[in-house]
Amino acid sequence: MDAPGRKQYEALSVEAAVVVRQESAWQRVRRNWSVRTGGIVLCVLVILALVAPWLGTVDPTLFDAGSRDLLPGRTGEITTLDGEVVRHTFWMGSDSLGRDIYSRVIYGTRVSLVVGILCALLALAIGIACGLASGYLRWLDGILMRFMDGLMAIPAILIAIALVAMWRGSLATVIVAIAIPEIPRVTRLVRSLVLTIREEPYVEAAISLGTPTWKILFGHILPNCIAPLVVQGTFICAFAILVEAILSFLGVGLPPDIPTWGNVMAEGRQQFNDYPHNIFFPGVFLAVTVLAVNILGDGLRDTLDPKMAKKMGSE
Amino acid sequence: MIDSHAPGKVTLTPFSGNGGLSPLDVRDLTIALPPGGDRKEAVSKVSFSVNRGEIVCLVGESGSGKSVIAQGIMGLLPRTLPVTGGQTLLEGEDTTRASQKRLRALRATRMSMVFQEPMTALNPVMTCGEQLDEVLVEHTDLPPPERRRKILDIVREVLLPDPERIVASYPHQLSGGQRQRIMIAMALVLEPALLVADEPTTALDVTTQAQILNLIQALQARHGTGVLFITHDFGVVAEIARRVAVLRLGELVELGDKEEVLKRPRHDYTKMLIGSVPTLHPHGRRVEAGAPVVLETKDLSKVYIDRGWFAKRREVPAAKGVSLTIRRGQTLGIVGESGSGKSTVARCIVRLIDPTGGEIRVHGEDIAAKSPRALRPLRRRVQIVFQDPYRSLNPRRKVGDAIVEGPLNYGVSRAEALDRARRLMELVRMDAAALDRYPHQFSGGQRQRICIARALAMEPELLIADEAVSALDVSVQAQVLALLEEIRTRLDLAMLFITHDLRVAAQVCDHVAVMSRGEVVEYGPAEEVFLDPKHEYTRSLFAAAPGRGFAFGTA
Numbered sequence: 001m002d003a004p005g006r007k008q009y010e011a012l013s014v015e016a017a018v019v020v021r022q023e024s025a026w027q028r029v030r031r032n033w034s035v036r037t038g039g040i041v042l043c044v045l046v047i048l049a050l051v052a053p054w055l056g057t058v059d060p061t062l063f064d065a066g067s068r069d070l071l072p073g074r075t076g077e078i079t080t081l082d083g084e085v086v087r088h089t090f091w092m093g094s095d096s097l098g099r100d101i102y103s104r105v106i107y108g109t110r111v112s113l114v115v116g117i118l119c120a121l122l123a124l125a126i127g128i129a130c131g132l133a134s135g136y137l138r139w140l141d142g143i144l145m146r147f148m149d150g151l152m153a154i155p156a157i158l159i160a161i162a163l164v165a166m167w168r169g170s171l172a173t174v175i176v177a178i179a180i181p182e183i184p185r186v187t188r189l190v191r192s193l194v195l196t197i198r199e200e201p202y203v204e205a206a207i208s209l210g211t212p213t214w215k216i217l218f219g220h221i222l223p224n225c226i227a228p229l230v231v232q233g234t235f236i237c238a239f240a241i242l243v244e245a246i247l248s249f250l251g252v253g254l255p256p257d258i259p260t261w262g263n264v265m266a267e268g269r270q271q272f273n274d275y276p277h278n279i280f281f282p283g284v285f286l287a288v289t290v291l292a293v294n295i296l297g298d299g300l301r302d303t304l305d306p307k308m309a310k311k312m313g314s315e
Numbered sequence: 316m317i318d319s320h321a322p323g324k325v326t327l328t329p330f331s332g333n334g335g336l337s338p339l340d341v342r343d344l345t346i347a348l349p350p351g352g353d354r355k356e357a358v359s360k361v362s363f364s365v366n367r368g369e370i371v372c373l374v375g376e377s378g379s380g381k382s383v384i385a386q387g388i389m390g391l392l393p394r395t396l397p398v399t400g401g402q403t404l405l406e407g408e409d410t411t412r413a414s415q416k417r418l419r420a421l422r423a424t425r426m427s428m429v430f431q432e433p434m435t436a437l438n439p440v441m442t443c444g445e446q447l448d449e450v451l452v453e454h455t456d457l458p459p460p461e462r463r464r465k466i467l468d469i470v471r472e473v474l475l476p477d478p479e480r481i482v483a484s485y486p487h488q489l490s491g492g493q494r495q496r497i498m499i500a501m502a503l504v505l506e507p508a509l510l511v512a513d514e515p516t517t518a519l520d521v522t523t524q525a526q527i528l529n530l531i532q533a534l535q536a537r538h539g540t541g542v543l544f545i546t547h548d549f550g551v552v553a554e555i556a557r558r559v560a561v562l563r564l565g566e567l568v569e570l571g572d573k574e575e576v577l578k579r580p581r582h583d584y585t586k587m588l589i590g591s592v593p594t595l596h597p598h599g600r601r602v603e604a605g606a607p608v609v610l611e612t613k614d615l616s617k618v619y620i621d622r623g624w625f626a627k628r629r630e631v632p633a634a635k636g637v638s639l640t641i642r643r644g645q646t647l648g649i650v651g652e653s654g655s656g657k658s659t660v661a662r663c664i665v666r667l668i669d670p671t672g673g674e675i676r677v678h679g680e681d682i683a684a685k686s687p688r689a690l691r692p693l694r695r696r697v698q699i700v701f702q703d704p705y706r707s708l709n710p711r712r713k714v715g716d717a718i719v720e721g722p723l724n725y726g727v728s729r730a731e732a733l734d735r736a737r738r739l740m741e742l743v744r745m746d747a748a749a750l751d752r753y754p755h756q757f758s759g760g761q762r763q764r765i766c767i768a769r770a771l772a773m774e775p776e777l778l779i780a781d782e783a784v785s786a787l788d789v790s791v792q793a794q795v796l797a798l799l800e801e802i803r804t805r806l807d808l809a810m811l812f813i814t815h816d817l818r819v820a821a822q823v824c825d826h827v828a829v830m831s832r833g834e835v836v837e838y839g840p841a842e843e844v845f846l847d848p849k850h851e852y853t854r855s856l857f858a859a860a861p862g863r864g865f866a867f868g869t870a
Contacts (some may be wrong), residue, residue: 201701202709202717205766208665209721209773210694223711 028303033305038296047290048107057103058088060259067098072277093265093277104259105282111171111260112241112289118175119240120233123182129189130183132217136198145146145191147166148184156181160243161252169254175246178240189232193225229306234297238290245286261286331547336407338426338508338541339388343401344411346392346565347385357383357396357563363543365509370532372547372552372573374560374588375760376788384562385511388543389412389428391813392416392449404868406508414824423450433494437486443470443481443497450501465822469500473530481647492523499530504540513545520652525859547788549592550818553577553862589867591793595816595839606642608679609777610664610697613638615673615683617659619654619739633659635833637673641777641826646803646810648841650817650823650856656833657813661781665699666690666810677777698770698815701850702782704762710787714765715750721773732772734811739768742805743798760791764798771802778803779811784819796823821845830852 017109027257029035048055058078064085067076072093078100092101134144151159156178163177197203198221247253248262249269256263261282267280346358358380363728364373376759386392388403390410398411403428405535411419422428430436437447444466448555451462470478471498476804486494502510507833512531516524532555537541546552552559552573559576561569561584568582580586593706615637621629641647649657663670666682667814677696685693708717712771718730718739727735737747743764754762763783770778784792800823805812814820827844829852835852848854857863 201707204667231339
């Protein structure tokens with residue numbers, strides 16, 4: 001076959017006529033309804049947490065014996081740290097010590113989001129390290145995974161309570177205590193991904209190109225695990241926010257003076273029949289936040305998981 | 316693997332047709348693609364018919380819409396692909412407008428389908444007998460003993476040995492060829508007027524393929540079934556078709572008798588496709604005997620050891636005593652069926668797996684037992700191109716990064732590596748702009764070119780192509796083969812070409828090693844092996860090559 005003839009043929013082949021047009025994962029993510037909804041709600045919450053001091057709040061630790069058990073919307077007085085007495089409208093009422101629930105709930109958003117995000121990052125970081133090691137270093141696999149199995153056999157909340165009780169409650173200890181029980185799940189996920197991806201021809205090609213093992217792990221395998229890990233991260237985040245509230249509610253989390261949704265609810269528990277607002281408002285914030293994170297996670301899973309994306313597309 | 320019960324050629328009993336309506340008449344069939352696709356219609360105004368007792372082959376490259384037509388006939392189209400015009404008349408009845416209930420009644424009784432992958436088309440938790448019985452229960456009122464008799468009859472008819480045992484077996488207990496026979500039995504048990512076979516032999520080895528083709532031919536002749544046979548393989552077309560329909564991008568470009576289409580194609584596209592089919596005759600190039608030896612394996616062996624906690628230690632030899640030699644500027648082909656150990660040998664030579672015994676000498680240096688650390692400096696000498704172009708490139712890395720990765724590992728500066736990459740893109744006939752794009756923007760053939768460029772960036776002395784063109788359409792395959800040939804001569808490379816396709820081997824190889832069950836059964840210059848095969852296995856392999864005696868027309 002001479003050269004011009006071949007060129008003509010190449011132009012005729014079907015492949016030349018097909019323009020490969022594929023949406024990127026990012027475009028799919030942005031079009032997804034769940035991702036948008038969850039994302040917008042979370043953005044609003046983050047903004048609330050950031051601008052809390054300018055939203056008509058007072059210091060959430062302030063209390064005033066004269067303004068105890070106010071109903072939502074009532075106006076009362078509150079004493080600042082300087083001993084000054086200011087008038088304040090209690091939009092969500094006050095608790096039995098005369099603290100402003102609105103301020104405590106808004107400031108509580110900070111704690112919840114910080115706990116959720118840091119727990120997810122911590123669990124992912126340690127889980128990725130263990131998962132990569134276990135998936136790629138065969139001799140370590142058995143030992144590490146049996147240890148993780150053991151950790152998974154203990155209920156997550158039990159471990160968290162035990163750890164916080166051991167270390168005394170502070171933000172750092174609560175975060176670590178909630179993250180630890182999540183590590184085995186991340187490790188298992190990463191390990192299974194590594195075991196699949198390491199058999200891919202592009203990894204074998206990298207080996208034959210003389211790429212060192214650590215570069216293969218972090219340059220080839222890890223980037224291809226990102227999508228499922230992002231999804232897993234959102235679920236850990238939602239779970240951590242819930243567990244933090246549970247720990248605070250049980251009185252084993254952060255000290256009661258720190259405004260967290262769980263603490264506000266614990267405080268309002270005894271008076272629930274007379275003053276339900278003590279539990280209602282933090283409860284709504286907690287539910288909306290966890291729901292938003294979960295919806296976001298579902299949306300990300302639908303769009304980032306190629307199998308899922310295909311299924312949705314063909315329907 | 317070869318089915319143990321290789322049947323002889325089945326005697327064909329001529330079928331006396333009774334006229335009437337033809338099993339299939341497709342008229343102006345048009346099927347839309349969802350918006351945003353690469354074209355508006357998956358199938359545009361396609362018309363053809365299948366007569367009683369006739370095999371019509373629908374040929375086309377991937378994306379031509381041939382499987383979509385099959386789904387349209389069977390009423391199996393997903394909702395995203397609606398029929399927007401035309402009819403598919405099954406004995407006069409339009410299946411594109413039939414209700415789901417009517418379609419269920421028609422399937423298996425008047426029209427049946429056989430799929431490409433018999434393992435996934437059969438239910439793994441039901442025995443083959445139960446699955447056959449299901450068809451009969453659904454569509455007939457026969458009492459159990461009658462059904463049983465009918466099942467055993469059809470199993471006997473598809474030439475499966477020991478029907479009682481086969482009927483009681485689960486799909487995983489059968490070989491691929493046996494499973495496909497069960498699929499065919501299930502499709503034909505109620506004697507439908509039309510059989511749609513969608514690439515039924517593509518997943519099978521060549522010897523099994525020959526048996527299945529034989530079987531389909533014999534059965535359809537005996538029962539007078541009209542067969543619509545979908546394939547991309549012109550060898551298969553030459554083997555079984557009476558008439559051929561050629562599809563390109565959803566349009567029927569040529570329709571006619573086999574002899575007409577294959578020997579005197581009229582449309583340019585058909586000419587191009589047929590011109591791309593490699594011949595089974597080795598090219599007979601003069602090989603320089605004195606060139607230095609690049610690779611030499613001596614008694615190379617690989618045994619997989621299955622060591623369970625409780626199970627007995629099991630040894631599976633994948634390669635036994637393989638001794639090969641490749642000189643600079645030569646291409647050695649390893650041919651064999653799946654499970655013959657040809658890929659194991661390749662992966663041992665690249666040291667992706669560790670050989671259990673023997674020597675691998677690259678320029679005289681034995682690398683068989685070298686530690687990964689000691690191996691690193693030697694890796695660049697041997698590079699490999701894999702079969703699946705869609706999995707050979709990291710989807711999260713730009714093409715440019717993939718190509719410079721190897722040189723960067725060996726201390727070449729980034730600027731120099733990129734410069735090399737640009738020159739390589741030119742060599743593999745691609746635009747340098749491709750370096751800044753991600754793999755998903757390229758087609759299979761383009762990706763394979765990129766993989767070749769990535770391997771060449773290491774400036775290897777031996778290039779291994781492990782089924783590197785098997786996943787490509789025939790026209791693209793021809794282009795990539797031509798490219799490999801050009802590279803081999805220009806760079807004076809040694810090449811190890813692993814393939815199951817005898818036509819491809821005949822076209823590119825100077826020497827051929829035929830492997831079966833881990834052993835090299837025949838090894839010699841391509842001309843000798845192809846024109847005068849000594850070993851029995853080699854002979855059976857060549858005898859099974861589809862369309863071997865057929866002289867395709869040239870462009």
